[in-house]
Amino acid sequence: MASRSIFQVHVFLILALATTAFSKALSPYYYEKVCPKALPTIKRIVEAAVSKERRMGASLLRLHNHDCFVQGCDASVLLDATSTIDSEKNAFSNINSARGFEVIDKIKKKVDKICGRPVVSCADILAVAARDSVVALGGPTWKVPLGRRDSNTANRTLANSDIPSPFMDLPALIDNFKKHGLGERDLVALSGGHTLGFAHCRNFRERIYSGTNINSDFAKKRRKTCPRKGGDTKLAPIDPTPARFDNSYFSNLLKEKGLFVSDQALFSNGSTDGLVKTYSYNPKAFSTDFVKSMIKMGNIKVLTGKRGQIRKNCRKVNSYY
Numbered sequence: 001m002a003s004r005s006i007f008q009v010h011v012f013l014i015l016a017l018a019t020t021a022f023s024k025a026l027s028p029y030y031y032e033k034v035c036p037k038a039l040p041t042i043k044r045i046v047e048a049a050v051s052k053e054r055r056m057g058a059s060l061l062r063l064h065n066h067d068c069f070v071q072g073c074d075a076s077v078l079l080d081a082t083s084t085i086d087s088e089k090n091a092f093s094n095i096n097s098a099r100g101f102e103v104i105d106k107i108k109k110k111v112d113k114i115c116g117r118p119v120v121s122c123a124d125i126l127a128v129a130a131r132d133s134v135v136a137l138g139g140p141t142w143k144v145p146l147g148r149r150d151s152n153t154a155n156r157t158l159a160n161s162d163i164p165s166p167f168m169d170l171p172a173l174i175d176n177f178k179k180h181g182l183g184e185r186d187l188v189a190l191s192g193g194h195t196l197g198f199a200h201c202r203n204f205r206e207r208i209y210s211g212t213n214i215n216s217d218f219a220k221k222r223r224k225t226c227p228r229k230g231g232d233t234k235l236a237p238i239d240p241t242p243a244r245f246d247n248s249y250f251s252n253l254l255k256e257k258g259l260f261v262s263d264q265a266l267f268s269n270g271s272t273d274g275l276v277k278t279y280s281y282n283p284k285a286f287s288t289d290f291v292k293s294m295i296k297m298g299n300i301k302v303l304t305g306k307r308g309q310i311r312k313n314c315r316k317v318n319s320y321y
C-alpha cells in the first residue's frame with residue numbers, strides 16, 4: 001500500500017515536470033479549438049500575396065529559415081530595432097535582403113481580428129506561411145506542427161554567426177547544420193528551397209568570375225547582369241524556374257550551374273553528391289525529404305507552454321508578459 005502511494009507521487013511529479021519544465025510537443029491541431037479560422041486565413045493571405053508577386057513565396061519560405069536558425073523558431077527575425085532590441089534585420093544575411101515582413105504584419109492583423117484576440121504566435125505564422133508558399137508555387141504540402149510562442153529578444157550577433165553564408169564549402173555547411181541539430185540529409189533537402197527565388201549579385205559574383213567548378217556558359221550568362229564592379233543589387237534567379245517548386249535546383253547542380261558556392265558545394269565530389277543525384281532524378285524523394293526536414297527545422301528550440309509570449313504586433317515585444 002505504502003509503495004503504491006509512493007509510486008503515485010512519482011507519477012504525479014513526472015507528469016508535473018513534463019508539463020512545466022520540459023517543452024510541450026507541437027501539434028498540427030493546436031489552433032483547431034481556439035481558432036479554427038486561423039490557418040485558412042493565413043493561407044488566403046499568402047495565396048493573394050504570391051499571386052500578386054510570385055517571388056513573395058520564396059521570401060516567406062526564407063524568413064522561416066532565418067527565424068529558426070537564430071535562437072530557434074521564435075519569430076526573433078521579425079523584431080524591429082529599439083534601444084533594447086538589436087534587430088536581426090540588420091544582420092549581414094538579412095539587411096537589404098530579407099523581405100515579406102509586410103505580408104506577415106497583414107496576416108497577424110487579420111488572424112488576431114478573426115480569432116478575436118492574439119492567440120496565434122508570429123513564429124507559427126512564419127511556419128504556416130512557409131508551407132503555404134511552397135504549396136502555392138507547386139510544391140508538396142504537409143501538416144505544420146504548431147504551438148510555438150514568440151521570443152522577447154532578438155540577437156543580431158547570433159544571426160551573423162548562425163545563418164550560413166553562400167561562400168561556405170561543404171564541411172562548413174555540414175558543421176553549421178549540425179549546430180542546429182540537422183544532418184547532411186537535411187542540408188541537401190533544405191537547400192532545395194533554392195528552387196525558389198532570387199539572389200543579389202554580391203552573393204555570387206566571386207563564383208561567376210573566378211569559380212573553378214562552374215559551367216562556363218552559365219558563368220558567362222550570369223556575368224551579363226552581374227558586373228565585376230558595382231551592380232551589387234542586381235538580381236538573378238537561383239535556379240532556372242524561380243517561381244516553381246520543382247527539383248531543377250538539383251539537376252542544375254549536376255551541370256555545375258549552382259549559383260552560390262554553397263549550392264555547388266553539395267555536388268562537387270563530396271559526400272552529398274549521391275543525394276543530389278537522387279533528388280535530381282527522383283522528385284518524389286526530394287519532396288518527401290524536404291517535408292521531413294522542414295518539420296525538423298520548424299522544431300528547432302521552440303518556446304512552448306508559458307515560455308515566451310504571443311506578440312500583438314510581430315515587430316514588437318509586448319510591454320508586459
Ligand code: HEM
Pocket residue numbers: 055057058059061062065096097098099164165166167168173187190191192193194196197198199200201203260262
Ligand atoms: C544551406 C545554406 C544556405 C545558404 C548559404 C543560403 C543562402 C542564401 C542567399 C545568399 C540567398 C540570396 C539572398 C540575397 O541575395 O538577397 C538566399 C535566398 C533564398 N534562400 Fe537560402 N540559403 C541557405 C539555406 C536555405 C534554406 C534552408 C532555405 C529554406 C528551406 C532557403 C531558402 C531561400 C529562398 C527561398 C531564397 C530566395 C528568397 C527571395 O527570393 O526573396 N535557403 N539563400
Ligand SMILES: *[C@@H]1O[C@H](CO)[C@@H](O)[C@H](O)[C@H]1NC(C)=O
Pocket residue numbers: 153154155157158
Ligand atoms: C546573443 O548571442 C550571443 C552569442 O551566443 C550571446 O553571447 C549574447 O549574450 C546574446 N545576446 C542577447 C541579447 O541575447
Ligand SMILES: *[C@@H]1O[C@H](CO)[C@@H](O)[C@H](O)[C@H]1NC(C)=O
Pocket residue numbers: 212213268269
Ligand atoms: C570531380 O571529379 C571529376 C572527375 O574526376 C572532375 O572532372 C571534376 O573536375 C571534379 N570536380 C571538382 C569540383 O573537383
